[in-house]
Amino acid sequence: MTWRPSASLTVIQQRARIYRQVRAFFDARECLEVDTPLLSPSTNTDANIESIKASSLGQTLYLQTSPEFAMKRLLAAGSGSIYQVCHAFREGEKGRRHNPEFTLLEWYRIGFDYQQLMDEMEMLIDDVSDELNQYQRISYRQLVLDHIGVDIDKIELLDLRERVDKLVPGTRSAELDVDQCLDLLISLIIAPEMKGYVFVYDYPVSQAALARVKMSNPTVAERFELFYNGLELANGFSELCDSPQQRQRFEKDNNRRLGAGLEPYPIDELLLSALSSGLPECAGVAIGLDRLLMVLLGKDSIDQVLSFVD
Amino acid sequence: MASYNTSEFRSGLKIMLDGDPCSIIENEFVKPGKGQAFSRVKIRNLKNGRVLDKTFKSGETLEAADVIDIEMQYLYNDGEFFHFMVPENYEQHAAEANAVGDTHLWLKAQDMYEVTLYNGSPIGVAPPNFVELEVTETDPGLKGDTAQGGTKPATLETGAVVKVPLFIEIGEVLRVDTRSGNYMSRVKK
Numbered sequence: 044m045t046w047r048p049s050a051s052l053t054v055i056q057q058r059a060r061i062y063r064q065v066r067a068f069f070d071a072r073e074c075l076e077v078d079t080p081l082l083s084p085s086t087n088t089d090a091n092i093e094s095i096k097a098s099s100l101g102q103t104l105y106l107q108t109s110p111e112f113a114m115k116r117l118l119a120a121g122s123g124s125i126y127q128v129c130h131a132f133r134e135g136e137k138g139r140r141h142n143p144e145f146t147l148l149e150w151y152r153i154g155f156d157y158q159q160l161m162d163e164m165e166m167l168i169d170d171v172s173d174e175l176n177q178y179q180r181i182s183y184r185q186l187v188l189d190h191i192g193v194d195i196d197k198i199e200l201l202d203l204r205e206r207v208d209k210l211v212p213g214t215r216s217a218e219l220d221v222d223q224c225l226d227l228l229i230s231l232i233i234a235p236e237m238k239g240y241v242f243v244y245d246y247p248v249s250q251a252a253l254a255r256v257k258m259s260n261p262t263v264a265e266r267f268e269l270f271y272n273g274l275e276l277a278n279g280f281s282e283l284c285d286s287p288q289q290r291q292r293f294e295k296d297n298n299r300r301l302g303a304g305l306e307p308y309p310i311d312e313l314l315l316s317a318l319s320s321g322l323p324e325c326a327g328v329a330i331g332l333d334r335l336l337m338v339l340l341g342k343d344s345i346d347q348v349l350s351f352v353d
Numbered sequence: 354m355a356s357y358n359t360s361e362f363r364s365g366l367k368i369m370l371d372g373d374p375c376s377i378i379e380n381e382f383v384k385p386g387k388g389q390a391f392s393r394v395k396i397r398n399l400k401n402g403r404v405l406d407k408t409f410k411s412g413e414t415l416e417a418a419d420v421i422d423i424e425m426q427y428l429y430n431d432g433e434f435f436h437f438m439v440p441e442n443y444e445q446h447a448a449e450a451n452a453v454g455d456t457h458l459w460l461k462a463q464d465m466y467e468v469t470l471y472n473g474s475p476i477g478v479a480p481p482n483f484v485e486l487e488v489t490e491t492d493p494g495l496k497g498d499t500a501q502g503g504t505k506p507a508t509l510e511t512g513a514v515v516k517v518p519l520f521i522e523i524g525e526v527l528r529v530d531t532r533s534g535n536y537m538s539r540v541k542k
Contacts, residue, residue, distance in 0.1 A: 091388055135360050135411070136390070138382030213407040219389075223410065226388035231408070252387050268386070278386050303412070331386075 049352045057340055058348070061332070062128060064171045065148060074124040074150060079113035081106055081130065085311035088296035089252065090303055093134035095143065105308070106132035109329055110149050111253065112314040115282070118151055118325060119317035126150035128332065139344050140274065140334065142352060148335075151327040157254075157265045157281040160326040161242050164269060164277065168240065172339055182245040183263070187225065190233040195225065195247065196262065222249055234273035241270045253289070254280030269330070271338045279328030286318035355417040359392040359409050367399075367420035370407070374399045374418035374471045384411075399469060399476055402454070418471065422479075425468045427460050435460065437468050437475070448475035458513035459484050459531045480531040485540050486510050487526050491517065507536075 048055065066076065086094040086105035094105040107113070109131050117125055131147045152160060165178050187193050193206060203224045204216040210232050219227065225247075244267035248256055251264030265281035283289055290310070297307035336348040346352045357368060362380040369375070375396045384390035390411035397404050399420060409415075425437035425446065434447035435457070446468060450457070452475045456466070459480040469477035491507035504516040507527070515529055517536045528537040 089387060091384075091390065136382070136384060138384075141382055141384065211408055213405060215410070215413070218410060218413075223389040226385050227391060227408065230383045230385055230388070230391070231393070250387065275386055 044353065048350050049346050050348050050350055054336065054340060054342070054348050055350060058332075058336055061171050061336065061339070065126075065128065065167070068167055068170050069126045069150065072124070074126045074152070075122060077114065077117055077122065077125045077127050079107075079110050079117070079127065079129070081132075083107060083113070083311070085112075085309040085313075087112075088293045088300065088308045088310060090296055090299040090305065093305075094308065095132045095134045108133050109147060111327070111329070112311045114149060114151060114327070115314060115322055116317040118153070119320055119322045124150070124152045124325075131329075140337075142333070142345050142349060145345070145349075146332040147329045148332050149327065149329040151282070151325050153323050153325045155326040157244065157267050157279055157326050160279055160328055161244070161267060161269075164242075164279075164328060164330070165240075168335075171335070176240055178240045178242060180242045180244060183243050183247065184245065186233060186243050187228070190236055191228060193228075200224070222247070234270060234275070237270050237273045239272065243268050243270065251283075251292070252278075252280065253283050253292075255283045255285075267328075274334055274338065275331075276334050276338065277328050277330035279326060281326045282322065282324075284318060284322040284324065286315050289318055290315055356414040357417055358414050359390075359411045362392050362394060362409075367418040368396075368415040369418045370396060370398070370405075370415065373401075374420045374476065375405075376420070378404065399471065419473075420469060420471050420476075422467050422469050424465050427462055427464055427466055429462060430457075430460075435478070437466065437478075446470070446475050448478055452476050453478045456480050456531075458511055459486075459529075460511055461486060482530060482532060483528055483537065484531055485526050485528050486513070488517070488521060488523050491521060491523060493522070 082097060082104040084102060084104055087108045092108050094108055097104045097106060110127050110129050114125060114127060128148050130144055132144050134143060136143055169175055184195050187195050191206065200221055203221060204219065207214055207216040207224050207227060211227060245257065245263040246266040248262055248264050251266060254264040254266035257263050257265050267279050268275055269277040293310045300307050333345050333348050337345060342348055357366060362377055364377055364379060366377040367374060368377065375398050377394055378397055379395040381393040383393055392409045392411065394407045394409065395404060396407055423439060425439050428436040428438055434449060435453050436445060436447050438445045456478045461484065467479040468475050486509040488507045489510050492505050503519045505519055506514050507517040507521055508514050515534060515536050517527065526540040528540050530537055
């Protein structure tokens with residue numbers, strides 16, 4: 044082990060430059076920079092995201108997995124459009140592209156939908172990369188169809204597992220559900236074929252997370268992700284503003300957690316109260332700043348852009 | 354028997370897969386932000402040396418393999434078994450030819466080797482990266498021909514045949530890289 048930084052000094056300077064540009068970008072658009080707590084007595088119930096626990100005064104607290112819940116409470120309180128640069132934490136996520144503690148830029152735009160937010164993301168990325176980039180937009184269904192010839196509206200689980208066996212031999216496909224099969228195929232087969240900046244939008248409603256269901260097609264949610272050369276950079280939604288529906292999703296998440304042998308997490312009642320009192324129509328997105336730095340500086344490991352990874 | 358969770362996977366970990374002891378060579382964490390996490394693993398089957406790609410859902414477990422690597426001294430071959438000894442406690446182990454594999458070309462009595470034991474029996478023998486062996490057979494050396502690039506085959510005391518420079522003579526001791534089978538240098542006696 045060495046006491047020296049994991050990232051070079053050049054990278055550390057580039058990070059500071061990007062933070063300055065990000066702040067200038069949002070200041071110019073009259074988005075308010077906010078700061079919310081890292082510790083909370085409730086947390087994200089998503090069955091695929093584990094929170095890191097802490098404790099104080101005999102109370103269990105969780106390090107945020109994203110600032111989403113607190114920022115939505117600000118929006119409901121009338122903050123207007125807001126952004127935040129902060130750290131987020133996810134237990135057990137460690138690898139070439141993952142670190143349990145990482146940096147997010149998250150922002151919410153009142154009155155935007157997810158397509159408008161994608162437009163704004165393009166402007167932001169052009170700004171920090173100092174060039175006009177090409178961006179593609181493709182629906183989730185079309186992406187899967189184009190790359191592996193599977194129509195997710197028609198395929199059955201057994202056929203999907205067969206596809207996994209063929210494309211990713213050595214997988215216990217019998218233990219995977221539809222979304223897990225798709226996660227695997229996108230991560231290992233489709234993403235490596237994706238070139239340049241690609242927005243994938245209209246995720247299956249089973250993967251809606253906190254996105255609202257699309258009015259014109261209830262099989263999908265208004266959720267999108269941004270990839271660069273297959274590296275997942277950002278996730279955004281037209282936000283779900285419906286409190287009872289949000290509660291149902293949290294409860295469903297916790298049931299999935301129980302089914303998978305994971306402990307259920309305390310539901311954020313204050314977020315649900317805020318939604319009940321009225322969250323303005325808005326769209327929000329979180330972009331992994333460490334990964335954006337990897338892309339902008341041509342680094343292939345997250346360790347090369349983090350100051351320390353002790 | 355102990356078992357390992359995907360979060361404990363790391364290179365060098367010895368696990369059981371389809372009834373065979375295996376060693377993890379590489380482990381890659383793959384996870385969409387809001388999706389299922391997976392471990393992509395390169396695994397070497399320690400019995401036949403084959404390398405496999407496997408993908409595990411995070412949280413899956415694999416049984417630990419009772420496998421250990423121990424430094425042992427090579428003693429002799431009795432025609433059927435290769436005999437090794439742990440110098441610290443004089444414990445002896447007999448390895449079958451298929452456990453020794455190609456390493457038999459580099460086995461020299463008294464030298465140290467890494468023997469892999471599975472449930473207490475040898476399943477693999479790894480030579481050091483470099484061994485020093487005597488030339489037992491080669492064409493006569495060409496005196497003074499140290500600058501030319503030509504090579505010739507030379508048989509070593511273990512039976513291994515390596516390409517050597519033309520000036521090498523019978524009775525000389527050579528340093529050989531066991532990973533490539535390449536001649537490195539002469540060793541002064």
